[in-house]
Amino acid sequence: MTRTSRLPALLWGLVLTACLIFSGWQLLRGTSLDTRITALLPDTHQSPGVDRANEQLGAPFTHRFVLLLDAEQPGEAAAELAQALQRAGAVSEVRYRPGDYQLDSLLEVLGPSRYRLLDDHLRATIDGGDISELRRQALASLVMPTGIDQHPVRDPFGLLNRWLDSQLSTRFDTRGDLVTLEVDGKALVVMTGELAGSAWDTGLQDRLTGAIAQFQKAHPKAHLWRSGMVFHAADGAHQARSEISTIGLGSLIGVLLILLVVFRSPVTIATLLLPLVTGGVFALAITLWWFEGIHLLTIAFGSSLIGVAIDYALHLQCARALAGRNFRLRHMLPGLALGLVTSVMAYVVQAFTPMPGLRQMAIFAGCGLLGAWLTVVLWLPMTRVRTTPSTRQLAERLWRVLDRLRGRLGPRLALVLALIAVAIAGVRLQGDDSLRLLNTSSQQLLGDEALIQRELGRDTGTVYLLITAHDNEGFLGRVESLDPMLDGLVKDGHLGGHTSLADHVPSSARQRANLERTRRLYQQQLDQMYASAGLPPALYERALETLTQSPPLTLDHWLTSPLGESDQRLWLGNIDKGQVAGMVTLNGGIDDHAHQQLESLARSDEHIELVDRVEQISNVLGKLRRQIAQWVAGALVVLTLMLALRYRWRTWRVIAPAGGAILTVLTLYALLGVPLNLFHQLALLLVLGIGLDAGIFMQEHPRAHHAWLAITLSIISSLLAFGLLAFSATPVLHHIGMTTLIGLASVWLLTALVQRRVPKDQPAHHDNTHDHG
């Protein structure tokens, strides 16, 4: 090595040291490991109202959780569970007893306005005129009050109690000082918790699930149902972590074993693994710096990608091991450089997608490859490689396999096969863009979640109407005008339910009309009622006086009161252009009929927007899938042209392994009826990168045993990494694994099949000087 080549190597060493220090500092500082599957999703560029609405509506599901508990001694079990959760430091608050709910402001907030708050049923009764039953009940509760503040003057008809009855869920109950919910004839304790931190904080997830697991161990007969983002995030993180360790470790051991068999030298193996380490350090540092954090899936996906980086080291070291002293780096450089450029191009296509998660993966993979490549080119030539006869023997044996396969696929047959494959894939291949792909939760958890959301009417804010108006009154009026239609959908079973602020705060027009009804009721009934109860008639004037002094319940007052706190998520307040906005959430099953009705409603009124996040995300996934296909097709055309400059008519042999493998995968999926999804396509990008590498090296060194040895080793090691991914329970990783498994096997076979027939007895080590045939 000369002095001039030592300087870049030294510089690269300094860069890596800096990267190592930076990453170490970032990780020690507690940079969060992101496990949100939704981080993979694009920022859908929509109105700021929708973005805020999405965030607000999802917040309770994100920051809180619900547990249902079935135990023989529910009181003690619930207390133990609550204590365990608090001791673990996972929650800032747990509620499971009636007294845990702070409602002391009930009378204060709603009391003065109660005469303006009449539910639909009471309104209809008063308007209908048959109020004898109303009077009888009122009289009975004057003697024996059965609700709060049923007072002859303040509330002779128990309006506050009636309003509350109409407002609150009837599903909850109290038993033995526990809040319970009856499900299938069993009273289950309802426990809600507020997380002490972020649902995606893996430390918090561990503390929470640890506390619950401990409780379950102590109470094997108790049954728990869980709902909340934190559990899904924990499930995803747990799975990803265990899979990274098993799949990562599995592939590492496999690769090491194979390399040991081939090179029989720990030092050589160390030099092969060194680029992976340096590539990883470089990629991690750049990703942490760029994104200020790293997604767990990036590491899972990216570390497998860096397995591709072993390509360069393999090509170099195979060549050195076989060539010995005749080795010259400059003969290798064109192939290595083209390999890097094509692979990085294939991965960096992902960086153009609007998915932040994929951008991160693209950057991570690109940097990893670059880091590994620089290490191979700058550092590896300085190491020593032991030449062993066994390596040569193996290379020759592989070469004989290649000789047997080569030339069997000529350009004409290849073209016909490609056309057939394109026809089959074009006709039969289906797409799948459903959100299920992103799901990492266990069946058990999904079942729990479905049960709790059904029984509690809890919505996660995925489908809603965004309503805008000029002011609060306009908003409430607009929502009230929608109620009959929504109620109709609920009644006919097209919709589970709907919730909005207008349920709790009637418009002031409606409140005024209600107050008039109450006045009418008082004027018609109160005298008689006082007489029956033996109360002085003078109270009548006092009761009417309370009506004139009754203030309307305003939206702002309700939202700032402790009672209205949970409704804040339904209100956006002022948005731009002097408008206010709020949401009507739709929960339970929404069938096609309801969807169509709501869509046509939204189309006909510019102040109403139907937002369906699941559908939106599916649409985006689909769009992205088509976009990537176009990008890759475009990239392939550009690469073909680029490669044609160097390889002329041999270009088809360079393209065939990658292109053929992709077509094989697509045709196979079309025939097997596997719908193609975004993640299959991402995996095809990897197949493309590795396939191009193989094609390029075989053309750069057509007679070189070392090239074929390196290609074979690289594909085997990548197959090990991705083959194991195919067994992942995470759907995303499974799809990636399956596709690369089929694709890479095809790449290897096709690389051999499309090579030109050559005279058999070419000596292997001549290739370094004469391999550009």
Add this chain to the structure above:
Amino acid sequence: MSCRTRLRSLPLLMVTLPLWLMALPAHAMSLETLADHLTAQGDVAGRFEQTRYLADLDTRIDGRGHYRFEQGDRVIWALESPVEETMELSDAGIQRNGERIDDDPAGVATLIMQLLNGRFSALADRFDITLEGDEKAWHATLVPRQQGLANYLHNIDMRGDARLERINMAMADGDRLNIHLLPPEEGAGTAAASSQQAP
């Protein structure tokens, strides 16, 4: 959800408290023995008089009617004056004048039934219960354990000799509800009998 759970406990308690308290036998001076004797009780029926005192108006509303408690099955609290209204509690839930109250969960009635059958531990969850005196003249005070209930209800005071005679509820705002259970007349084993005997 939250409001309902707490709000419901109060009215229901007020309606049903007198009914199950009647079953307290005089000689049971510990919750355990009380529980034992409660399970041994037969059906009880009789008349009641009650007064609601409103502190801020300094006025009272009187009422009267009859009660009937069928051990382990049903509780009937029938107001006759100033208006007729019958509350009935059973495993099936709460009925007002024969009509099921929709928004009242059946689970509460079951809880009451369990109480009447002597499962006192559940009641002690909600109240601190103090028993004083002896079988001839006993006195029990129930103080809500939880602030939520205590905001409305100060305490419940019960007195009796061989049977429960008076229940006085003191509300937090100074209002009072006093219930006087008149002695059951001989042979008044059924609601029909007791209402026929009513003046």
